Amino acid sequence: MAVETNGRREDYEVREHDVLVIGAGGAGLRAAIAAAQRGLSVGVVTKSLLGKAHTVMAEGGIAAALGNVDPDDSWEQHFVDTMKSGKFLNNWRKVEIYAKEAPAGVIELEQWGALFNRTPEGKISQRPFGGHTYRRLAHVGDRTGLEMIRTLQEKLLATEAEVYMETTVTKLFKDERGRISGALAYTRESGRFVFFKVKAVIMATGGWGRIYKVTSNSWEGTGDGVILAYDAGAELVDMEMVQFHPTGMVWPPGVRGILVTEGVRGEGGILRNANGERFMERYDPERKELSTRDVVARANYTEVQEGRGSPHGGVYLDITHLGREKILKKLPTMYEQFLKLADVDITREPMEVFPTVHYNMGGIKVEPESCASTTVPGLFAAGEVAGGLHGANRLGGNSLGDLLVFGRRAGDGAADYIEQSVHAAGVPDEEIQAEIQRVLEPLERPAREGDESPYLLQEELQEAMMEHANLMRDEDSLLKGLEKVLSIKRRLSNVKVGGTRMFNPGWHTAQDVRYLTQISEIIIRCALERREKRGAQWRLDCDELVEEYGKINFVVKKTEQGEVGIERREIPPLPEHLAALFKEEKAKV
Amino acid sequence: MSDGNVTSRAHAPVGEEELGGTGRTAKLKIFRGDASGGEEVEYEIPLVEGMVVLDAVLYIQAHHANDLAVRWNCKAAHCGSCSAEINGIPRLMCKTRVEEFEGKEIHVGPMRAFPVIKDLVSDVSWNYEVSSRITPFTTSQKAPFTMYEEDVERLYEPKKCIECFMCQDVCHVLRTHHKHPEFAGPRFFVRNQWLEMHPLDEADRLGDLKEKNGIGYCNITKCCTEVCPVGIKITDNSIIPLKERVADEYYDPARWLMRKIQGRRNGRR
Numbered sequence: 063m064a065v066e067t068n069g070r071r072e073d074y075e076v077r078e079h080d081v082l083v084i085g086a087g088g089a090g091l092r093a094a095i096a097a098a099q100r101g102l103s104v105g106v107v108t109k110s111l112l113g114k115a116h117t118v119m120a121e122g123g124i125a126a127a128l129g130n131v132d133p134d135d136s137w138e139q140h141f142v143d144t145m146k147s148g149k150f151l152n153n154w155r156k157v158e159i160y161a162k163e164a165p166a167g168v169i170e171l172e173q174w175g176a177l178f179n180r181t182p183e184g185k186i187s188q189r190p191f192g193g194h195t196y197r198r199l200a201h202v203g204d205r206t207g208l209e210m211i212r213t214l215q216e217k218l219l220a221t222e223a224e225v226y227m228e229t230t231v232t233k234l235f236k237d238e239r240g241r242i243s244g245a246l247a248y249t250r251e252s253g254r255f256v257f258f259k260v261k262a263v264i265m266a267t268g269g270w271g272r273i274y275k276v277t278s279n280s281w282e283g284t285g286d287g288v289i290l291a292y293d294a295g296a297e298l299v300d301m302e303m304v305q306f307h308p309t310g311m312v313w314p315p316g317v318r319g320i321l322v323t324e325g326v327r328g329e330g331g332i333l334r335n336a337n338g339e340r341f342m343e344r345y346d347p348e349r350k351e352l353s354t355r356d357v358v359a360r361a362n363y364t365e366v367q368e369g370r371g372s373p374h375g376g377v378y379l380d381i382t383h384l385g386r387e388k389i390l391k392k393l394p395t396m397y398e399q400f401l402k403l404a405d406v407d408i409t410r411e412p413m414e415v416f417p418t419v420h421y422n423m424g425g426i427k428v429e430p431e432s433c434a435s436t437t438v439p440g441l442f443a444a445g446e447v448a449g450g451l452h453g454a455n456r457l458g459g460n461s462l463g464d465l466l467v468f469g470r471r472a473g474d475g476a477a478d479y480i481e482q483s484v485h486a487a488g489v490p491d492e493e494i495q496a497e498i499q500r501v502l503e504p505l506e507r508p509a510r511e512g513d514e515s516p517y518l519l520q521e522e523l524q525e526a527m528m529e530h531a532n533l534m535r536d537e538d539s540l541l542k543g544l545e546k547v548l549s550i551k552r553r554l555s556n557v558k559v560g561g562t563r564m565f566n567p568g569w570h571t572a573q574d575v576r577y578l579t580q581i582s583e584i585i586i587r588c589a590l591e592r593r594e595k596r597g598a599q600w601r602l603d604c605d606e607l608v609e610e611y612g613k614i615n616f617v618v619k620k621t622e623q624g625e626v627g628i629e630r631r632e633i634p635p636l637p638e639h640l641a642a643l644f645k646e647e648k649a650k651v
Numbered sequence: 652m653s654d655g656n657v658t659s660r661a662h663a664p665v666g667e668e669e670l671g672g673t674g675r676t677a678k679l680k681i682f683r684g685d686a687s688g689g690e691e692v693e694y695e696i697p698l699v700e701g702m703v704v705l706d707a708v709l710y711i712q713a714h715h716a717n718d719l720a721v722r723w724n725c726k727a728a729h730c731g732s733c734s735a736e737i738n739g740i741p742r743l744m745c746k747t748r749v750e751e752f753e754g755k756e757i758h759v760g761p762m763r764a765f766p767v768i769k770d771l772v773s774d775v776s777w778n779y780e781v782s783s784r785i786t787p788f789t790t791s792q793k794a795p796f797t798m799y800e801e802d803v804e805r806l807y808e809p810k811k812c813i814e815c816f817m818c819q820d821v822c823h824v825l826r827t828h829h830k831h832p833e834f835a836g837p838r839f840f841v842r843n844q845w846l847e848m849h850p851l852d853e854a855d856r857l858g859d860l861k862e863k864n865g866i867g868y869c870n871i872t873k874c875c876t877e878v879c880p881v882g883i884k885i886t887d888n889s890i891i892p893l894k895e896r897v898a899d900e901y902y903d904p905a906r907w908l909m910r911k912i913q914g915r916r917n918g919r920r
Contacts, residue, residue, distance in 0.1 A: 110722070110724055113730075114724045114725075114730045114731070114732050118725065118729055118813075119725045119727065119730065128795075169794045172795060172796060173793070173794035174788060175788030175852075177806055177845075177849070179800065180803065182800075184798055184799045186795065202807070205811065208729065209810060216788070217787065219779075219783040219787070220787045227779075251774075280724040280725055280730070281723065281724070282724065313701070314699070315671035315699050316671075316699060316701050317703075321727070398728070398881075403701070403703070404701070515717060517712070517714075517717065518713065521713070560717055561717065564768075564769055565720040565769040566718040566720070567718065567719065567721065569718070
């Protein structure tokens with residue numbers, strides 16, 4: 063199939079499915095399984111090989127109020143903890159569904175072959191984590207994400223779903239009534255294009271940590287999904303909220319930013335500064351190291367800023383008191399990681415850690431029940447790419463639970479939509495051809511003066527974001543950052559790459575950098591709007607928790623002129639049955 | 652150390668040593684080419700303290716060869732994407748320090764037991780085909796299960812597998828003898844091991860292990876165990892116990908007689 067466009071013709075393969083799942087991390091796999099179980103034809107597209115998505119790197123555990131270790135735990139308490147941590151910006155209905163359904167998600171994984179650590183009574187064991195009132199995280203040592211993704215991967219392989227590995231989607235198409243009708247992609251191996259004719263798309267592409275220089279994210283975390291959706295007319299929410307994980311590795315330079323699981327603090331790890339002080343006693347005397355991530359990250363940052371840091375610009379995280387045997391059992395991956403990469407034996411010496419960019423609370427705005435985009439029919443989103451669950455700060459362990467609960471709901475949501483709706487027509491060839499030409503441009507146009515390397519442009523962006531939109535911000539710096547980002551945005555058309563289409567990472571980076579730049583602009587613009595200190599949005603030039611902003615989400619939608627349109631949208635008040643949970647909690651104290 | 656101007660800082664205020672520059676350089680010879688052939692190309696990079704081979708390759712990609720094909724994801728030895736042959740031995744690039752080779756040449760190439768796509772990337776899709784034909788976890792019990800730590804502890808080992816496929820790469824049954832159609836390879840014996848030994852699994856994979864997955868071809872050279880980046884004792888703890896089960900099932904004369912008399916049901920005795 064091909065047509066003439068400006069004298070150029072490109073062949074492309076056409077694949078037809080009911081639903082296309084974009085992304086094969088926990089959320090995408092769980093969604094694909096749900097849709098396949100409903101009898102739909104499912105395609106799953108992943109930029110990497112199957113089983114390598116970011117979920118595989120999650121270590122600590124899955125937060126779910128199973129009550130196996132602390133019988134007093136309940137979905138209600140999980141709801142309260144999550145809302146408090148999110149500073150009430152969360153979509154409360156999403157949190158309610160999540161807290162109620164997470165335990166079933168964990169049990170389902172066990173049904174499918176996941177092997178969790180056990181309690182003495184033979185139940186799934188649960189460990190403590192920052193901000194969770196009870197011991198709540200179902201875990202497998204410190205490789206919970208691996209267990210989860212492998213279990214889902216094997217379950218998916220047993221369905222009829224078709225997996226397209228190392229394939230990148232570049233655009234979503236809609237019909238004349240605005241419904242999703244297809245997606246264009248290319249395969250990395252050959253650089254050939256594939257058009258997916260589909261009735262619905264489930265976006266499960268994860269986050270965009272690669273906008274920052276120091277990050278725990280892999281090369282893949284470039285936010286493709288959030289911008290594909292934004293370009294298709296979806297609303298985004300809470301985009302100013304970027305989570306810095308308190309503990310990334312700092313030394314040697316090659317490993318900077320690699321995650322040190324919160325499981326270390328969960329198992330009793332103590333943070334100390336260069337003077338040996340347990341400084342969390344000052345920042346959160348009650349919960350100390352088990353405070354929420356935003357608080358601990360700022361504490362670590364501040365200690366270093368004020369001159370009490372370790373030799374390599376971090377703080378010390380000490381777990382040696384747990385004893386060698388227990389460390390090897392509970393934190394084997396961490397032991398290995400520090401020994402091999404940093405020559406540090408964590409059973410004898412403390413680790414040096416510093417905040418690293420880790421997660422994005424914001425994302426595509428979706429209906430809580432179905433995970434449907436609020437504005438684009440046929441588009442669904444789950445996992446990190448979807449917003450609303452975590453508000454201003456995500457609790458550790460709430461992302462793996464999110465993937466299970468909303469992955470399933472997105473699969474079912476798409477299935478319901480397909481059953482109930484009249485289907486979108488095909489996409490005209492000219493539209494597909496135009497997109498193909500756009501994607502090929504940096505590779506195929508002749509070189510000219512002022513051409514830019516996609517890698518160096520990406521690096522420049524990462525440095526600008528690190529400098530101006532870090533875990534503490536102010537208006538002046540944000541404005542400077544915006545200027546830099548907009549200048550990079552203007553230079554995107556100068557990106558030029560060499561080589562052929564065949565497995566060409568330079569060409570792929572040319573696509574990624576466009577997403578990264580657009581997201582950066584959105585984040586900075588929203589960060590300028592929210593003039594307060596709240597969770598991950600810490601404006602040094604503003605007061606803490608300004609009441610006016612406590613009732614507002616900033617919702618972003620692309621304007622007709624292609625600009626970032628920001629709307630202040632009022633958060634509906636908690637219904638009585640949920641509001642009562644906070645009254646009960648206060649009464650307990 | 653503090654100048655009070657927090658937001659102007661790119662990151663933690665550390666001095667010159669932040670960059671870890673050693674003032675020295677390292678040379679790497681990297682395979683550049685595709686299925687039709689290729690050659691090693693030498694690149695020189697600034698040596699940074701603690702740098703791993705993957706850092707060096709990504710530096711080369713950003714500064715010298717934008718189209719250099721390489722796979723990587725986590726950079727922390729959790730995902731198993733960056734497998735390559737470094738000086739002829741399969742290793743994770745993210746876990747191999749450059750300093751280790753001080754004074755020696757560093758050669759980096761793709762895994763050779765699989766078809767080369769380009770540069771450091773091989774076509775490992777065959778492994779996913781093998782994976783999809785293994786009978787998945789099967790139980791009639793309903794979770795949550797009651798299982799004790801001592802019941803499942805030995806299964807944590809095979810479950811550590813990160814699917815780097817380096818054991819597949821080094822296995823001579825695949826690498827030298829190309830028994831791909833009838834031999835699953837070490838990775839998938841590891842997977843069969845936990846499935847077969849899971850206290851609640853009810854499926855029987857022994858017939859498949861013998862017939863379709865050719866466990867008999869393995870003659871215990873332990874090459875797979877040697878290259879495993881997460882320390883799974885593949886030969887001793889996965890393959891040998893499975894071989895024993897297959898032998899018990901198919902080569903035990905008493906069992907053989909029982910089968911003659913009773914016939915087989917569903918692959919179970």
